[in-house]
Each structure stands twice: as C-alpha cells, then as structure tokens.
Amino acid sequence: MTATGVTKEFNRRTIFRDVSISLSQGESLAITGRNGSGKSTLVKVVAGLLSATRGKVEYAVDGKPLEIENLRYHIGLVSPYLQLYDEFSGSENLELLSKIRSDVGIDSGRIQQVLETVGLWERRSDYVRTYSSGMKQRLKYAFAVLHRPSLLILDEPTSNLDHDGIAMVKKVVDEQKKQGVLIVATNDADEAGWCSANIELGKH
Amino acid sequence: MSQFSGTYALIRKDIHSELRTRYALNALLMFVVTAVATILFALRSDQPTSSVLSGLYWVVVFFTAMSGLSRTFVSEEERGTTMTLQLVASPSTVYFAKLLFNTVLTFSMTIAVTILYMTVFSNAFVIKTFSIFAGTVVLGSLGFASASTIIAAIVAKANTRGTLYPVLSFPILIVLLMTVMNATTKALDGEEFTSALPDFQILVGYFLAMTGGSYLLFEYVWKD
Amino acid sequence: MKFAKYGSITLITFVLVAGIAIPLSPSPQNWLQFPVIPGLEEKARNILYHVPVAWTTVVAFLVSTYYGFRYLKTRDIDYDIKSVSAAGLGFLFCFLATVTGALWAKFNWGSFWNWDPRETSIFVLLLIYGAYFALRSALETEEKRATLSAVYSMIAGITVPFFIFVMPRIMTGLHPGAKEVADPAAISKAQAIADSAIAVGSKTFADSALATVAQMNVGSAVPVVQLKMSPNMLVIFLLGLLGFTLLFIWLLNVRVRLARMEYERSTHHE
Numbered sequence: 001m002t003a004t005g006v007t008k009e010f011n012r013r014t015i016f017r018d019v020s021i022s023l024s025q026g027e028s029l030a031i032t033g034r035n036g037s038g039k040s041t042l043v044k045v046v047a048g049l050l051s052a053t054r055g056k057v058e059y060a061v062d063g064k065p066l067e068i069e070n071l072r073y074h075i076g077l078v079s080p081y082l083q084l085y086d087e088f089s090g091s092e093n094l095e096l097l098s099k100i101r102s103d104v105g106i107d108s109g110r111i112q113q114v115l116e117t118v119g120l121w122e123r124r125s126d127y128v129r130t131y132s133s134g135m136k137q138r139l140k141y142a143f144a145v146l147h148r149p150s151l152l153i154l155d156e157p158t159s160n161l162d163h164d165g166i167a168m169v170k171k172v173v174d175e176q177k178k179q180g181v182l183i184v185a186t187n188d189a190d191e192a193g194w195c196s197a198n199i200e201l202g203k204h
Numbered sequence: 205m206s207q208f209s210g211t212y213a214l215i216r217k218d219i220h221s222e223l224r225t226r227y228a229l230n231a232l233l234m235f236v237v238t239a240v241a242t243i244l245f246a247l248r249s250d251q252p253t254s255s256v257l258s259g260l261y262w263v264v265v266f267f268t269a270m271s272g273l274s275r276t277f278v279s280e281e282e283r284g285t286t287m288t289l290q291l292v293a294s295p296s297t298v299y300f301a302k303l304l305f306n307t308v309l310t311f312s313m314t315i316a317v318t319i320l321y322m323t324v325f326s327n328a329f330v331i332k333t334f335s336i337f338a339g340t341v342v343l344g345s346l347g348f349a350s351a352s353t354i355i356a357a358i359v360a361k362a363n364t365r366g367t368l369y370p371v372l373s374f375p376i377l378i379v380l381l382m383t384v385m386n387a388t389t390k391a392l393d394g395e396e397f398t399s400a401l402p403d404f405q406i407l408v409g410y411f412l413a414m415t416g417g418s419y420l421l422f423e424y425v426w427k428d
Numbered sequence: 429m430k431f432a433k434y435g436s437i438t439l440i441t442f443v444l445v446a447g448i449a450i451p452l453s454p455s456p457q458n459w460l461q462f463p464v465i466p467g468l469e470e471k472a473r474n475i476l477y478h479v480p481v482a483w484t485t486v487v488a489f490l491v492s493t494y495y496g497f498r499y500l501k502t503r504d505i506d507y508d509i510k511s512v513s514a515a516g517l518g519f520l521f522c523f524l525a526t527v528t529g530a531l532w533a534k535f536n537w538g539s540f541w542n543w544d545p546r547e548t549s550i551f552v553l554l555l556i557y558g559a560y561f562a563l564r565s566a567l568e569t570e571e572k573r574a575t576l577s578a579v580y581s582m583i584a585g586i587t588v589p590f591f592i593f594v595m596p597r598i599m600t601g602l603h604p605g606a607k608e609v610a611d612p613a614a615i616s617k618a619q620a621i622a623d624s625a626i627a628v629g630s631k632t633f634a635d636s637a638l639a640t641v642a643q644m645n646v647g648s649a650v651p652v653v654q655l656k657m658s659p660n661m662l663v664i665f666l667l668g669l670l671g672f673t674l675l676f677i678w679l680l681n682v683r684v685r686l687a688r689m690e691y692e693r694s695t696h697h698e
Contacts, residue, residue: 044287047291049287049290049291049427050427050428051427051428053503069294072291072292072293072294075291077291079287081284081287082284082287082288082291083283083284083285083287083288084285084288085217085221085283085285086283087221087224087225088220088221088224096213096216096217096220097288097292099209099210099213099216100210100213100214100217100289100292100293100297101210101292101293102209102210102213143288351583354579354583355580355583358563358576358579358580361567361572361576362563362566362567362576363566363567363568364566368562368563368566371558371559371562372559372562372563372580374555374559375552375555375556375559375584375587376583376584376587378548378552378555378587379587379590379591379594382594382595382598383594383598386598406590406593406594409590410587410590413586413589413590414583414586414587417582417583417586418583421500421579421582421583424500424575424578424579425575425576425579428571428572428575
C-alpha cells in the first residue's frame with residue numbers, strides 16, 4: 001500500500017498536508033498526534049471511505065494493483081465511528097455483513113473461530129443492543145478480521161476494553177503483522193510501540 | 205455476480221431489520237389510517253367524483269411515503285452504520301438494495317390504501333378497468349421509490365431531515381403525481397386500457413430516467 | 429464583460445422604448461407599426477418582456493446545473509460559487525417571470541393564476557429553486573453543500589423534459605401553441621342535440637344536453653390566442669431575448685466576483 005502526498009481539506013481547513021506512507025507485507029505503522037490532528041480522517045482516507053483533496057492512495061495485492069472497487073475484500077477496520085447493527089445478534093451481524101460483502105469461503109466455522117478469538121462465542125446469539133461497550137468493541141474486531149484482510153487498520157484500538165480485551169487485541173496485532181499490513185492510530189505510547197514505524201500528525 | 209448476491213443480502217438485512225424494529229412499517233400504516241380517516245371526516249356524506257378520489261388516493265400515498273421512505277438512509281446515518289456499509293458494499297449495491305426495499309414498501313403502502321379505500325368508499329371507489337389500475341400502481345410505486353430513494357440519500361446527510369424531505373421531493377414528484385392521478389381517474393371511469401398507454405409510457409420513462417440518473421449520481425451522495 | 433454590460437443596457441433600453449412607443453395599427457403599413465392581434469391588443473407588448481425573462485430563468489437553471497456538474501467532476505469550489513450564483517439569479521428571474529405572467533393573465537384571462545401547463549411549470553421551477561436553497565442551508569460543510577446541491581439540481585433537471593410532454597396532455601392550455609379547449613363544431617353539435625331533444629319533448633335529456641353546451645362554452649370562454657408576430661415585432665423580441673441573456677451574463681459575472689471576494693475574506697478570517 002502506498003499513499004503519496006495525501007492532503008485533506010475540510011470546510012477550508014487543512015486537516016493534514018502532504019502525508020506520504022508506503023507499507024508492504026509484514027510492515028506496521030503507528031499514526032500518532034494530538035486530538036484533532038486528523039488521525040481518524042487519515043484512517044478514513046487510507047481505508048477508502050473518504051477521498052483525498054489532493055494526492056492519491058494506491059493498493060496492490062501480491063504485486064498486482066488493486067482496483068478501489070475490490071478494496072473491501074482486503075481491508076479490515078476497527079474505529080469508534082463504525083457501528084454494527086443493534087437489532088441483530090453478534091453472529092448474525094458477522095454473517096449478514098459477510099454476505100453483503102459477498103465474501104468467498106466464510107462459513108459458520110470461520111465465524112465461530114473469530115467469535116472465540118474475541119471471547120464472544122457464549123454471547124453470540126444475544127442482540128448487540130444488550131452488549132456492553134467493551135463487548136461491542138470486541139465484536140468490531142471479529143468483524144474486522146473475519147475475511148482475513150491484508151490491511152488491518154485500528155483506530156483507538158483499546159477503547160472500552162478490559163485487560164483480557166487488550167490481550168486479545170495484542171494477539172490479533174501479532175497475527176496481522178505476520179500475514180499482512182497493520183496501521184494503528186492512537187495516542188497511547190504502548191500501542192504505538194506495537195508498530196515498527198511511526199508518523200506524527202499535526203507537527204507543521 | 206457479487207453485485208447481485210450483495211444486493212440481495214442487503215435487502216434481506218433491511219427487511220429483517222424492519223420486521224424486528226418496525227421503524228417504518230408501523231408509522232406508515234398508522235399514517236395511512238389517519239389520513240384516510242381525515243378525508244372521510246372532511247367529505248362526510250358527499251359523493252366525491254372519480255378525479256377527486258384518485259387525487260386523494262395519491263395524496264395519501266405521497267404523504268405516507270414522505271413520512272417513512274427516508275428511514276432507509278436516515279436510520280443507517282443515525283445508528284452510525286453508514287461507514288460499516290461503505291466498508292462492505294459498493295455504492296451501486298447499496299443503491300439498488302435501498303431502491304428495491306423502498307419499492308416493496310411503497311407497493312405495500314398502495315395496496316393498504318387501496319384496500320382501505322375500497323372498504324370506506326365502497327360506492328365511489330370502484331375500479332372499473334383493473335388493468336389500468338394495476339399498471340398505474342406498479343409503475344407508480346417504481347417511480348415513487350426511485351425518486352424518493354435518491355432524495356432520502358441526500359436528506360440523510362442534512363441536519364433538518366424531517367421537514368426537508370417533502371420539500372425536496374415534491375418538485376421532483378409532481379410530474380409523476382399528475383400522471384398517476386390522471387391514469388387512476390381513467391381506471392375509475394372505466395376507460396379502455398389503450399387510453400392509458402401514454403400515461404404508462406411517461407411512467408416507464410420517468411422510472412428509467414430517474415433510476416439511471418440516481419445510479420450515476422449516487423456515489424457522490426453516498427461517499428464523503 | 430464590458431460587452432455584456434453595455435450590450436444588455438443598450439438592448440433592454442431599446443426594447444423597452446420601442447416596445448412601448450411603436451403604435452398598433454389594424455393593417456401595418458411600415459416598420460414603425462405593430463399589427464393588432466385580436467384578443468391581445470395593447471397587452472401584446474408584454475410578450476417583449478415576459479418571454480425573455482422566462483427564457484432567462486431556464487438559461488439560469490441550465491447554467492447552474494452545468495456548473496454543478498463541473499463541480500462534481502473537478503471538486504473545484506469555484507464551480508460551486510458559479511453554480512449557486514446562477515441559481516440565485518434564476519430564482520430572481522423566475523419570480524419576475526411569475527409576476528409579469530400573473531399580471532398579464534389577470535388582464536387577458538381574467539385571473540392571476542389558471543394552472544395552465546406553463547404556469548404550472550414555472551411554479552415547479554420556483555419550488556425547485558426554493559428546495560435547492562433550503563437544502564443548501566441545511567448542510568454544514570462546504571464540500572457537502574456543494575456536492576449535494578449539485579446532485580439535487582441534476583436530479584431536478586431530469587424531470588424537466590417530462591414537463592414538456594406531460595403537462596399539455598393533462599391540463600388545458602392557455603398559452604399560444606396550446607390546443608383549443610373545445611372546438612366550435614362540437615359545441616354546435618351538442619346544441620343541435622339539445623334542440624332536437626326539446627323538439628321531441630324529452631325534458632331531462634334536453635337539460636343534460638344544454639348543460640354540456642354551457643360547460644363547453646365556459647371551457648372556451650378564454651380562447652387560445654394563436655400569436656403570430658410581425659417581422660418588426662419578431663426583431664424586437666429577439667433583441668429582447670439577447671438583451672436579457674446578456675443581462676444575465678453580466679449579473680452572473682458580478683455575483684461570482686462578489687461571492688469569490690466574500691469567500692476569500694472568510695478564509696482569511698479563520
């Protein structure tokens with residue numbers, strides 16, 4: 001994945017300017033910066049949810065350039081802005097989102113596997129409405145890694161999580177670093193330490 | 205291929221979610237009942253003409269649609285699931301799923317209004333040419349859903365959604381409303397099927413133009 | 429822009445003076461006389477002002493939609509400035525066309541508003557402009573406002589061709605070019621049926637036939653004037669169209685420059 005000279009402006013305010021990133025298989029990057037420095041916005045641009053005002057983001061899988069239309073099969077995101085459906089249960093959420101994405105090869109076995117990883121297997125058929133905020137955060141992890149994405153982006157990775165939860169996140173992070181690319185947007189020095197590189201926004 | 209299965213899965217999700225939460229359904233149904241009751245009070249024992257009745261029929265459909273159809277996008281926006289959908293589905297998947305879902309809602313609404321009308325105006329609301337009526341309701345629902353889907357997508361991004369929705373939709377829907385009212389009057393008057401063919405041409409053209417335009421423009425509304 | 433400015437001032441002044449000063453004559457002899465159009469007489473002069481204003485409304489809508497389209501393609505906020513400036517002018521011209529039309533309708537057709545196809549179309553255009561500005565004021569960020577209002581004006585643009593086909597079919601028209609409401613032959617035929625019914629002595633049938641005749645007469649009480657302009661009128665009319673179009677171009681230029689200055693100023697304030 002490479003991002004070259006990405007600039008985002010919003011309502012005439014420049015959020016960040018000329019950010020360039022290049023990451024390949026096995027590499028990881030921490031995005032740090034004060035509140036309001038544009039971490040989440042950069043995450044959205046990298047995840048293809050926002051378009052950059054200037055500059056471009058390109059992706060390649062196994063050396064082949066990836067069309068933006070197919071990006072969704074290769075990207076996983078955990079973010080406070082991203083919510084799951086309250087009126088469905090945990091496993092229903094994973095199942096229906098996977099179907100909407102038309103994933104190939106995601107069966108109930110895989111869903112069980114990820115739900116066990118995040119520690120929600122026992123509560124799989126409860127509505128998300130009844131989940132605590134920490135459980136919702138765990139479910140977001142299950143959703144993000146379900147399709148084994150090559151690019152995993154974590155925005156504020158440990159918010160609302162307890163000790164066990166943070167241990168779970170570390171496991172997911174280590175796993176991802178072996179098989180793909182990891183980006184973490186955080187204010188926490190420990191979390192930033194998970195990654196091999198670091199950029200700090202808002203220093204202009 | 206993935207386009208169709210994704211769209212299908214998203215419609216199923218919307219229908220399931222609607223059946224569980226009854227976000228739109230209950231409100232729509234109550235709205236239909238309230239509107240028809242108000243019309244009954246206003247008309248008292250008068251015998252309305254067929255053009256008045258067909259006008260009132262689509263007035264009820266219009267305002268009911270305005271009270272409920274924006275929910276397809278507003279509910280995603282309010283619950284913060286817009287980004288989730290953007291992450292898993294292409295804009296065209298989302299557009300066609302929402303369009304079909306709204307078509308189903310509009311069509312069921314017209315059926316509910318029809319049944320109510322046939323019961324309460326049993327003398328005046330007699331469908332003499334069923335083929336015209338059926339064609340009008342089906343094509344009218346398609347056109348209605350098409351225009352209100354793209355407007356709902358726009359309105360979901362604004363901050364005064366409730367009042368803005370009818371304001372934005374009405375100018376777009378006027379042509380459609382005039383045509384369906386005209387055709388419904390013909391069905392009530394028992395005219396020949398062929399007399400409504402020009403109306404059907406307009407309805408088909410409206411649906412195709414509106415859907416094509418929305419499909420091309422939807423990405424700009426949906427992203428960012 | 430100097431050209432548009434002085435051109436529009438000169439042309440509109442000329443059209444105003446010529447349109448009012450040239451006398452009517454039943455059989456015009458030279459270029460300084462207008463023919464008398466039965467049913468319109470002196471009121472015919474309004475066509476030189478009302479139609480160019482209505483024409484400019486449509487031009488403004490097309491220009492605004494075009495700049496909206498350019499904005500979507502380039503994301504350059506300057507196109508949004510142009511688009512909204514054109515829409516503002518379109519709204520103004522639309523309002524003027526409605527007022528000049530309603531006044532003319534009052535003196536020619538008896539009431540300010542008759543829901544004839546073109547009156548309905550201009551009403552819908554007013555509604556579209558109103559909705560467009562309502563939408564803009566409900567959107568906070570600049571980019572969203574520009575994008576969504578551009579999309580809305582294009583969606584509204586899709587419906588415009590339908591007005592041309594749909595309205596005349598459903599409503600009776602009064603503007604020139606519309607079909608006659610009821611043709612005299614049908615009225616005289618209905619009258620004949622009523623007469624024969626009276627002769628035969630069937631009272632109820634005669635009453636209903638007479639009612640039909642009355643209805644037809646009411647329908648045709650306002651005849652559709654088939655307007656055919658004399659060559660000198662046509663020249664002034666075309667100059668009017670050109671003059672008002674130039675006026676629009678000039679005003680658009682002024683508004684765009686003003687909007688750009690305001691934009692710059694608010695950027696520096698932040």
